[in-house]
Amino acid sequence: MSGREFLSGNDAFAIGVCLARPRVISAYPITPQTVVVERLSEMAENGSLDVDFIHVESEHSALSCAIGASAAGVRTFTATSSQGLLYMAECLPYASGGRFPIVMMNANRSIALPWNIYGDQSDSLSQLASGWIQAYAQDAQEALDLALMSFYIAEHPKVSTPYMVNLDGFHLTHTYEVVDIPDDSLADEFLPPYRTDAGIDFNAPKNMAFSAGPGHNAAFKYRQHAAMLRVRDVVTEAEARFAGIFGRRYSGLTEAYMTGDADYIIVTLGAVSGLCRDAADALRARGVKAGVLRIRYMRPFPGDEIARELRGAKAAAVLEKDISVGNAGAVFTETAGVTDTPLSNYIGGLGGEDIAEADILEIFDDLRAGRGGVRFLGIKERIDEESR
Amino acid sequence: MKNLDKNEYFFGHKACAGCGGALAVRIALKTLGERAVAVLPAGCMSAVGFNFPQLAFANNAIISTFAGTASMLTGIVSGLRARGETGFTAVGFAGDGGTADIGIQALSGAIDRNDDILYICYDNEAYMNTGVQKSSLTPFGARTTTTPAGDRIRGNIREKKRMFEIVAAHGISYAATASVGYLRDYVEKIRKAAAVRGAKYIHVLAPCPTGWGTGADETVELAAEAVDCGLFPLREFSDGKFRVTIRRTPNAGAIRAHLARQGRFRHLTEEDIEHVISLTAARSNHL
Ligand SMILES: Cc1ncc(C[n+]2csc(CCOP(=O)(O)OP(=O)(O)O)c2C)c(N)n1
Ligand code: SF4
Ligand SMILES: [Mg+2]
Numbered sequence: 001m002s003g004r005e006f007l008s009g010n011d012a013f014a015i016g017v018c019l020a021r022p023r024v025i026s027a028y029p030i031t032p033q034t035v036v037v038e039r040l041s042e043m044a045e046n047g048s049l050d051v052d053f054i055h056v057e058s059e060h061s062a063l064s065c066a067i068g069a070s071a072a073g074v075r076t077f078t079a080t081s082s083q084g085l086l087y088m089a090e091c092l093p094y095a096s097g098g099r100f101p102i103v104m105m106n107a108n109r110s111i112a113l114p115w116n117i118y119g120d121q122s123d124s125l126s127q128l129a130s131g132w133i134q135a136y137a138q139d140a141q142e143a144l145d146l147a148l149m150s151f152y153i154a155e156h157p158k159v160s161t162p163y164m165v166n167l168d169g170f171h172l173t174h175t176y177e178v179v180d181i182p183d184d185s186l187a188d189e190f191l192p193p194y195r196t197d198a199g200i201d202f203n204a205p206k207n208m209a210f211s212a213g214p215g216h217n218a219a220f221k222y223r224q225h226a227a228m229l230r231v232r233d234v235v236t237e238a239e240a241r242f243a244g245i246f247g248r249r250y251s252g253l254t255e256a257y258m259t260g261d262a263d264y265i266i267v268t269l270g271a272v273s274g275l276c277r278d279a280a281d282a283l284r285a286r287g288v289k290a291g292v293l294r295i296r297y298m299r300p301f302p303g304d305e306i307a308r309e310l311r312g313a314k315a316a317a318v319l320e321k322d323i324s325v326g327n328a329g330a331v332f333t334e335t336a337g338v339t340d341t342p343l344s345n346y347i348g349g350l351g352g353e354d355i356a357e358a359d360i361l362e363i364f365d366d367l368r369a370g371r372g373g374v375r376f377l378g379i380k381e382r383i384d385e386e387s388r
Numbered sequence: 389m390k391n392l393d394k395n396e397y398f399f400g401h402k403a404c405a406g407c408g409g410a411l412a413v414r415i416a417l418k419t420l421g422e423r424a425v426a427v428l429p430a431g432c433m434s435a436v437g438f439n440f441p442q443l444a445f446a447n448n449a450i451i452s453t454f455a456g457t458a459s460m461l462t463g464i465v466s467g468l469r470a471r472g473e474t475g476f477t478a479v480g481f482a483g484d485g486g487t488a489d490i491g492i493q494a495l496s497g498a499i500d501r502n503d504d505i506l507y508i509c510y511d512n513e514a515y516m517n518t519g520v521q522k523s524s525l526t527p528f529g530a531r532t533t534t535t536p537a538g539d540r541i542r543g544n545i546r547e548k549k550r551m552f553e554i555v556a557a558h559g560i561s562y563a564a565t566a567s568v569g570y571l572r573d574y575v576e577k578i579r580k581a582a583a584v585r586g587a588k589y590i591h592v593l594a595p596c597p598t599g600w601g602t603g604a605d606e607t608v609e610l611a612a613e614a615v616d617c618g619l620f621p622l623r624e625f626s627d628g629k630f631r632v633t634i635r636r637t638p639n640a641g642a643i644r645a646h647l648a649r650q651g652r653f654r655h656l657t658e659e660d661i662e663h664v665i666s667l668t669a670a671r672s673n674h675l
Contacts, residue, residue, distance in 0.1 A: 054501070
């Protein structure tokens with residue numbers, strides 16, 4: 001492997017996982033993640049990846065099995081989406097509480113009901129409190145690069161926390177673009193084999209994943225929280241190392257686009273960011289100071305970065321593909337907690353609904369007109385009228 | 389029994405006096421030795437064994453999710469092999485609820501894949517850890533907190549799920565039933581199982597004084613009696629064939645006496661007891 005290829009997000013991610021050389025993969029198929037498990041199965045079959053691929057009978061077993069493998073101290077990968085992520089939900093805090101540095105790809109997909117196989121971010125955003133690092137890729141190149149970096153960060157001795165890489169279902173998983181594929185030996189240089197003394201040990205046997213009563217529980221949770229907060233520095237370290245080896249640079253927990261002098265900023269995440277930047281360009285050409293802040297990591301939450309980038313703006317909007325029914329989008333709620341800039345919320349792309357550049361321009365128009373609140377893209381009625 | 393490992397691997401735990409489950413775990417680990425890696429799901433044995441900082445396993449041991457015993461065993465075997473380890477046994481100890489109810493899917497998956505695991509179900513015939521609720525392995529007539537004995541319904545109205553047959557129907561490499569009342573037979577079966585590569589299942593009857601309403605000193609006797617009166621036949625399945633390892637003809641009087649000793653059956657009417665006797669006879673003929 002290495003060179004440039006025209007790849008879908010799923011294909012690119014599978015190549016990234018292959019370069020990371022996990023020793024155990026356990027997964028269960030679900031659209032739109034299936035291509036990843038198919039590609040990795042092929043790689044296991046043709047010998048390009050030396051891995052034990054366990055085709056489990058459910059997602060609950062996929063993650064439970066991955067926890068077992070990680071407890072044995074080897075690099076472990078799984079992948080899921082939507083209903084599958086919720087089906088394994090019990091195992092998510094289990095993996096993070098046990099500090100098992102498993103990497104999972106989640107193909108962001110809508111959650112039933114209504115049934116829908118298309119992309120939105122309701123699945124992963126419902127699991128923010130599960131203790132997993134959460135990153136959101138915007139394109140296939142970043143997906144591949146995150147596949148490599150995720151293992152480095154998750155397994156870092158200062159972190160030892162599982163890592164969920166999110167790819168927008170179909171918009172990213174099934175969209176083709178030209179991707180740079182790192183050279184195997186450079187990938188090995190970036191990511192050495194995983195070694196830990198925290199695993200099962202026949203010379204020094206361990207009791208693992210135990211109970212901790214009221215007297216001890218908080219101490220474990222506090223340490224887990226502290227490790228998650230250390231991810232910020234380890235991301236910086238990993239990205240510097242990555243840039244040194246591969247020449248591609250990333251910008252930490254967020255990515256700012258013309259936010260420095262911006263009056264109006266859209267805060268968003270995932271594949272829709274590109275469209276938001278196009279809209280900002282169009283507005284800049286008309287003299288409107290527009291900017292975009294892309295959240296790359298939802299956990300740890302980039303509160304400092306968001307506060308810094310939104311400071312001085314007249315208004316900002318969070319555009320996200322989920323709704324915490326009865327309140328607002330989860331990203332909005334968290335963002336509102338760290339900024340004094342007037343903030344509104346746009347819920348869009350639910351169940352794969354298309355978001356057009358015109359929608360983004362309308363959001364900027366609303367910001368300039370001082371409209372606030374929580375709005376659903378494409379729905380004319382206002383919530384306050386509906387709920388009367 | 390004399391050549392069992394002298395070392396203890398499960399001690400200092402908080403199980404009730406006379407706990408059959410704790411005995412089943414202790415003896416199995418002494419049989420398997422220090423290279424056993426134990427997986428225990430939610431249930432009494434994990435609840436009494438893993439209270440930080442009072443950790444009761446001398447070998448490597450880990451709690452799994454309630455439903456995840458078999459899948460976690462699979463992952464451990466795969467991970468340890470990838471690390472280059474050999475000569476270990478990944479052994480699960482799950483209760484009747486963790487096995488026949490919530491964990492049956494993961495167990496079925498692991499047997500279907502023929503993963504190299506030893507799964508031991510310690511059957512105390514109810515959800516003991518949460519306060520004696522009915523499981524699908526609670527026997528006919530037993531009073532539990534969710535199958536109370538009243539005038540209309542006298543305890544559990546369903547028979548025990550045929551877990552051993554369900555496991556065998558997968559075409560498993562080795563399966564057996566056992567009883568903590570017949571420890572020599574239990575140890576023998578664990579040894580046989582450990583020597584087989586692939587999925588293995590042992591279903592061991594493990595009385596619970598707290599849930600059964602029996603004395604702490606009666607556990608082993610009761611477990612042996614359940615076999616002797618014909619209620620709990622000791623069997624094996626290997627090479628696609630069933631075998632009875634300790635043959636006992638059901639004995640109506642012995643069944644009566646066995647039921648009468650246990651608080652959970654005290655409410656049974658003559659008609660209920662007759663029903664248990666005829667069920668036992670019918671199942672025995674089937675063997
Ligand atoms: C997913 C889930 N559901 C329910 C529980 C609560 N729970 C813990 S142990 C248990 C009963 C265990 O029964 P069994 O497997 O028979 O083991 P025993 O306690 O009898 O040894 C239950 C219902 C849980 N821990 N996890
Ligand atoms: S309740 Fe029963 S199974 Fe649980 S520890 Fe006590 S005796 Fe053992
Ligand atoms: Mg039980």
